[in-house]
Amino acid sequence: MHDIRADFPILARDAHASPLVYLDNAATTQKPVAVIEAVNDYYRRYNANVHRAAHALAEEATEAMEMARAKVAAFIDAASTREIIFTRGTTESINLVAACFGIKSGSRILISEMEHHSNIVPWQMLAERTGAQLDAIRVTTTGDLDLEDFRTKLDERTALVAIAHVSNALGTLNDIGSVIADTHAVGAKVLIDGAQAVLHLPVSVKALDCDFYAFSAHKMFGPTGIGVLYGKERLLEAMPPWQGGGEMIERVTLEGTTYNRLPYKFEAGTPHIAGIIGLGAAIDYLSALPRDLLVDREEKLVHLAVNRLKQMPGLRMVGEPRQRISIVSFVPLDAHPHDVGMLLDQQGIAVRTGHHCAMPLMERMCVPGTVRASFSLYNSADDVDRLLTGVEKALSFV
Amino acid sequence: MDLDDIRDSFAFFDDWEDKYRFVIDLGKSLPHLEEALRTEDNLVRGCQSQVWLVSATVGDRLHLRIDSDAHIVRGLISIVLAAYQDRTPEDILAFDMEELFSDLDLLTHLSPTRGNGLRAMVSRIRETARAAA
Ligand SMILES: Cc1ncc(COP(=O)(O)O)c(C=O)c1O
Numbered sequence: 246m247h248d249i250r251a252d253f254p255i256l257a258r259d260a261h262a263s264p265l266v267y268l269d270n271a272a273t274t275q276k277p278v279a280v281i282e283a284v285n286d287y288y289r290r291y292n293a294n295v296h297r298a299a300h301a302l303a304e305e306a307t308e309a310m311e312m313a314r315a316k317v318a319a320f321i322d323a324a325s326t327r328e329i330i331f332t333r334g335t336t337e338s339i340n341l342v343a344a345c346f347g348i349k350s351g352s353r354i355l356i357s358e359m360e361h362h363s364n365i366v367p368w369q370m371l372a373e374r375t376g377a378q379l380d381a382i383r384v385t386t387t388g389d390l391d392l393e394d395f396r397t398k399l400d401e402r403t404a405l406v407a408i409a410h411v412s413n414a415l416g417t418l419n420d421i422g423s424v425i426a427d428t429h430a431v432g433a434k435v436l437i438d439g440a441q442a443v444l445h446l447p448v449s450v451k452a453l454d455c456d457f458y459a460f461s462a463h464k465m466f467g468p469t470g471i472g473v474l475y476g477k478e479r480l481l482e483a484m485p486p487w488q489g490g491g492e493m494i495e496r497v498t499l500e501g502t503t504y505n506r507l508p509y510k511f512e513a514g515t516p517h518i519a520g521i522i523g524l525g526a527a528i529d530y531l532s533a534l535p536r537d538l539l540v541d542r543e544e545k546l547v548h549l550a551v552n553r554l555k556q557m558p559g560l561r562m563v564g565e566p567r568q569r570i571s572i573v574s575f576v577p578l579d580a581h582p583h584d585v586g587m588l589l590d591q592q593g594i595a596v597r598t599g600h601h602c603a604m605p606l607m608e609r610m611c612v613p614g615t616v617r618a619s620f621s622l623y624n625s626a627d628d629v630d631r632l633l634t635g636v637e638k639a640l641s642f643v
Numbered sequence: 644m645d646l647d648d649i650r651d652s653f654a655f656f657d658d659w660e661d662k663y664r665f666v667i668d669l670g671k672s673l674p675h676l677e678e679a680l681r682t683e684d685n686l687v688r689g690c691q692s693q694v695w696l697v698s699a700t701v702g703d704r705l706h707l708r709i710d711s712d713a714h715i716v717r718g719l720i721s722i723v724l725a726a727y728q729d730r731t732p733e734d735i736l737a738f739d740m741e742e743l744f745s746d747l748d749l750l751t752h753l754s755p756t757r758g759n760g761l762r763a764m765v766s767r768i769r770e771t772a773r774a775a776a
Contacts, residue, residue, distance in 0.1 A: 261659070581713035583692040583759065584667075588715075591659045599691050613712065614691070642660075642667055643714050 249534065250623050252277040263593030266631045271413050271441055271572055271619035272597055273463045276527075280466055283526030284519045294515055296492065310518055313525025314508070317473055320528045321458060322449035327478050327507040331516055334472035335440040336363040338459035339407070341474055341511060342436055343367035345484040350376030352404040357382040357390055358609045359412045362602040364438045368407060377404070384609050388415040388564030396427060403433040410442035414601040414617065415564030415610075416547070416572030418446075425455055434480065440464055444531075444621065445540055445570050450475050462520065467527035471520030474511070481507050488513040539622040547571055547620050550629045557633070559640040563615045574601075574615035580643040582616045588639035589616075594631060644669070646725045646743075653747050662748075663715065670717030673724075676710035687767055689760025692716050696764055698771050704729045705772060709764065716759050719752055723765065732772035740765050 250256050253275045258265050267275060287309065293302035295310050314326045323329060332338045344367075348354065354368050358381045372379040380398055383391040390408070399406070406428045411418050421437055428435045436457040442448060444465040450458050458475040462468055476484075486493055486504050490513035495503045504510045551573050555562055563574040577585050586598030599614040600607045607614055618632055644652075649669075656662040676685075676695050687694040692713035699706045706729055709720045726743060727735050744750045753762050 581692050581716075583713045584715050586691075588663060591663065613693075642664055 249277075249539065250625070252279070252530075253623055254278060254281075256623060260593040260595065261591050266594040266628045266635075268618040268620065268624065268628065268632060269595045269597050270621035270624075271464070271601075271617065273469065274444065274466050274621050275623070276468070276523075277466055277530050279530045280468065280523050280526045284468060284523045287519050287522045292518075295518055296509075306518055309525070310516065310521050313521045313528075316525045316528040320448075320532075321443070321473075321475055322451045323475055324451065325478060328450075328475055328481065330474040330476065330481070330508045330511045331521055332459075332472045332474050333470055333517070334461040334463070335361075335438060335459045336367075336461075336472075338457075338472055338474035339364055339436065339438065340367045341487050342457050342459075342476070343371045344487050345511075346405060346434070346480075347484070348375045348377045348404050351402065352377045353398075353400065353402045354379050355382060355395070355398055355403055355406045355408075356380075357395075357408050358384040359388070359390070359415065359417065359603065359606045360407070360409055361413050361438065361440070362604070363440075364407055364409060364436075365605065378402075381605065382408070384606065386610075388412065388417050388566045388610065390417070390419050390424075392420065392423065395424065399427060399431055399433070401431055403428070403431055405434050405436065407436040407438065409438040409440075410448075411439075411445070411570045411572075412564075412566075412603075412606070413441045413572070414603040414606050414615065415566060415574050416441075416569040416619075417564060417566035418442075418568040418570045421453065421455070425453060429454070441570070441572070445543070447536075456480055462524040462527060465527055466530060468520045468523035471517045471524050473524075478507065481511070486510050486513070490514045492516070534622070536622075543571060543620050543622055543624065546624055546626060546629055547573060549626070550618060550620075550632060553629070553633050554636070557637065557640075560636070563610050563612055571621070572617060572619045574617045576612050576615055577640060577643070580640070582612075582614045584643060585616045585636065585639045588642055589632075589635045592631070592635045592638065594635045596632075644721075644725060649722060649725055650746070666718030666722075666749075667714045668718070669721040670714050670719075673710070673717050673721050674708075676708055680708070681710070687760045687764045689716075689757075689763065691757070692759050694720070694760035694764045696767060698768065700775055701729070703731050705732060705735060705768075705775060707768065711760070713759070715752075716761060719749065719759075719761055720764070722747070722749075723761070723768075727768060732776035735772040736769060736776065 255275045291305040293306045295307040317329050318326045383394040425435045434456040437455045439460040443460045461472040493513040495505045560575050582598040597617045681695045685695045694711045697708045711717050744753045
């Protein structure tokens with residue numbers, strides 16, 4: 246199989262005088278040369294503002310940006326590029342929906358106990374503003390969505406259900422297919438937070454039939470500062486614009502403004518052109534890989550890590566979900582997760598410790614935080630070995 | 644253990660393992676703060692680990708009781724205490740904690756990006772000293 250590690254220059258570096266083992270991929274993934282070069286090339290060869298000027302550079306930049314939009318649409322199997330809104334990332338995508346999706350006082354919004362703060366706080370703010378009611382679906386002790394609790398809470402008043410495709414703290418792969426079907430049955434809409442899913446699973450918004458899908462480029466080998474909101478065209482059409490400014494208008498007089506068509510209606514101001522082009526390059530890169538094989542290998546590595554960690558004395562797994570993607574969380578029994586994180590760092594192993602922006606979930610699982618190792622397509626069996634010996638060593642200190 | 648002992652010990656370490664084992668051992672000899680004092684008011688929030696700090700003026704000196712939920716942070720607290728414990732506010736304000744941590748090659752732990760609460764704790768002690776000076 247093609248050695249994809251060689252495509253990611255940063256993986257060759259050392260950290261604290263040891264070869265780097267990068268297992269913080271849920272926070273952000275590293276970037277392949279193809280993405281770095283695409284961004285570089287844009288600034289070197291055809292930097293210009295898009296959609297406005299009638300000159301060669303502007304045309305090239307506009308074309309590259311709109312090609313990237315088409316790549317995103319194909320990547321998630323959207324019906325049209327009008328359904329692809331560029332945002333700063335998952336967080337902004339969710340905030341956009343929270344700002345523009347009409348919610349009436351007395352309506353209900355359902356999230357879950359395992360959500361990232363980005364899929365909690367915008368809804369709390371919306372509930373506060375509109376008088377809507379916000380409720381959270383329970384998570385079981387294994388870290389799975391309690392679908393029974395979901396069905397109890399889902400009622401005719403429910404306007405929107407917003408849940409993660411994959412939990413960023415535990416790695417739980419949620420059964421969003423049945424959540425979407427049940428939600429539609431009561432006439433409500435569904436937003437899926439796909440930040441941790443898009444790299445590891447083939448996603449078809451058409452097959453899922455979700456109403457909104459949000460994700461970030463930087464978690465799928467693309468640049469930071471750029472993300473996507475997918476929305477069904479007729480829902481986006483019905484929503485008012487969010488921010489006002491250039492790009493999002495058709496015609497402005499001082500008496501009033503007519504708004505631009507989709508997707509531009511939701512893209513006020515000069516977009517993050519370099520980021521969009523980088524995202525397009527990330528999709529090209531991914532599409533050229535034997536992705537199935539790599540995902541399969543990643544899955545095997547995660548399960549190897551889980552099985553070996555389970556056998557290690559001195560620690561406890563947090564979350565044993567029915568289906569797990571790319572992430573493993575645990576706590577040391579006689580130390581703080583932070584101790585383990587610092588001692589792994591000294592060995593050149595990058596993991597994340599803490600609450601992973603999911604404080605309600607940490608409370609639900611009765612832990613102050615966890616040590617989280619998150620894998621990507623470029624991780625190797627050697628990384629698992631280094632993690633395991635690293636954890637063993639860390640535990641020997643305390 | 645006083646500051647000179649700590650500096651002397653650090654001079655002998657030639658790898659990170661010896662150093663961190665020493666720091667963790669230092670932390671083990673730090674007395675725990677009783678549960679009743681681990682209050683919201685006494686909490687110095689770090690986003691990773693938490694630190695509780697109680698201070699009292701005894702005569703013209705500041706007496707500090709500090710605890711954390713992480714071993715390494717407790718060790719680092721012991722080092723901070725070696726410099727600050729039962730000193731006058733003037734001595735505390737005159738002491739350069741950054742320099743000490745830099746000499747011990749532990750400066751990253753005082754950095755604002757670490758989120759271990761240590762930096763916020765040092766600031767709070769200095770504020771207390773300033774108020775008492
Ligand atoms: C599940 C989930 N949702 C939302 C986010 C927020 O993504 P971003 O910070 O890129 O907006 C993250 C990233 O940590 C995440 O893992």
